Amino acid sequence: xxxxxxSPATLSLSPGERATLSCRASxxxxxxxxxxxxxxxxxxxxxxxxxxxxxxxxxARFSGSGxxxxxxxxxxxxxxxxxxxxxxxxxxxWPITFGGGTKVEIK
Amino acid sequence: EVQLVESGGGLVQxxxxxxxxxxxxxxxxxxxxxxxxxxAPGKGPEWVSYIDNVxxxxxxxxxxxxxxxxxxxxxxxxxxxxxxxLTIEDTAVYYCARDMGSTSWHAFDVWGQGTVVxxxx
Numbered sequence: 001x002x003x004x005x006x007s008p009a010t011l012s013l014s015p016g017e018r019a020t021l022s023c024r025a026s027x028x029x030x031x032x033x034x035x036x037x038x039x040x041x042x043x044x045x046x047x048x049x050x051x052x053x054x055x056x057x058x059x060a061r062f063s064g065s066g067x068x069x070x071x072x073x074x075x076x077x078x079x080x081x082x083x084x085x086x087x088x089x090x091x092x093x094w095p096i097t098f099g100g101g102t103k104v105e106i107k
Numbered sequence: 108e109v110q111l112v113e114s115g116g117g118l119v120q121x122x123x124x125x126x127x128x129x130x131x132x133x134x135x136x137x138x139x140x141x142x143x144x145x146x147a148p149g150k151g152p153e154w155v156s157y158i159d160n161v162x163x164x165x166x167x168x169x170x171x172x173x174x175x176x177x178x179x180x181x182x183x184x185x186x187x188x189x190x191x192x193l194t195i196e197d198t199a200v201y202y203c204a205r206d207m208g209s210t211s212w213h214a215f216d217v218w219g220q221g222t223v224v225x226x227x228x
Contacts, residue, residue, distance in 0.1 A: 034214050036152075043202055043218035044152060049211045056216070087151050091213035095168050096142075096154040 002026055002090050004099035012107040019075040021102045023088035026069075032092040033071045035064055038101075039084045047086075048073060078104070109133035109217050111203050116222030123193050123226070129186040129203030129219055136184040137161070140206035142215060143177060143188050145199035145224075153199070156188065157206065157213065170196070193226045200224075 003026040013019055023033065031051045036044035046055040048064035051071065061076040075082055083106050088099040115127040127143070143155040156177040157166040165177055176189040186203050201222050204215035 034211075036215075043221055044215070045218070046214060046216045049207070049214040049216075053211075089152075089215075091211070094166055096157075096213050098152045098154070101151045 001095055002029060002093060002097050004088050004090060004097055006086075006088060006099040006102045008102060009100075010103045010105060012105050013078055014107045015078050015080055017078050019073075019078055019082070019104055021073040021086055021104070023066075023071045023073070023099050024069055025071075025090060028068045029090040029092035031067065032090055033064070033066065034089045034091065035062075035073045036087045036089065037082075037084050038087065044087060075104075109205075111205065111217055111219035113201065113203055113219040113222040116201060116224045118225045118227065119193055120228050121194055121226055124189070124191045125193065125224060127188040127190065127201055127203075127222060127224075129188075131184045131186065131205075134205070134217075136179075137181040138208070140208050140212075141179060141186045142204045142206050142213070143186075143201060144204050144215065144218075145197075145201045146221075147196075147199040150199075152202075154213075155201070158186070160208065190224070193224075195226050198224060198226045 005024045007022045035048040038044045052064045085101045085103045110132045112130045140159045142157045146152045158177045174192045178187045203219045205217035207214040
């Protein structure tokens with residue numbers, strides 16, 4: 001099973017600042033790394049699939065990068081609605097696994 | 108509007124059974140694989156099960172293999188999860204999710220609102 005480790009656990013930032021979230025895999029996931037956003041009481045929402053492809057309707061301030069075992073989600077300038085928990089997921093091999101999450105909170 | 112609506116959750120005793128349903132609308136259901144994903148309180152999501160668009164290819168997480176059964180009914184545009192021999196560790200919000208299929212297998216682009224399963228004596 002591929003283990004995904006996200007860091008930091010919590011990121012405290014102000015609106016307008018840049019956020020960089022990390023996801024490290026226990027073995028290569030090739031480019032099959034995805035990112036989701038989840039707000040309290042809601043289902044996760046797909047942001048990025050296959051490292052860097054934005055899902056339908058996702059603003060351009062969200063971008064993904066990386067390869068192999070190290071990936072990043074960058075939010076170029078935080079909007080108030082971006083404060084949430086972010087999860088990475090790999091689809092490279094069974095079982096599909098998710099990371100433990102990074103909470104982006106208002107500083 | 109593309110929509111998934113889960114039902115069937117509730118409180119059940121350890122060792123009991125539940126059947127979850129997910130009603131799909133707003134898209135061609137039989138064109139998409141589907142998955143169940145769960146999330147325990149305060150935890151990240153955990154993938155549970157996958158079924159392809161015709162029901163011929165199925166996968167389960169090790170934690171539910173042999174206890175849970177995924178199925179789908181194209182005529183009813185519905186996805187199901189039969190859960191037997193439930194344990195406390197199965198307590199979670201259960202989501203059905205649309206799999207992007209050939210665009211990006213096992214990327215979940217549409218989610219339901221979730222149904223709560225609580226296993227407790």
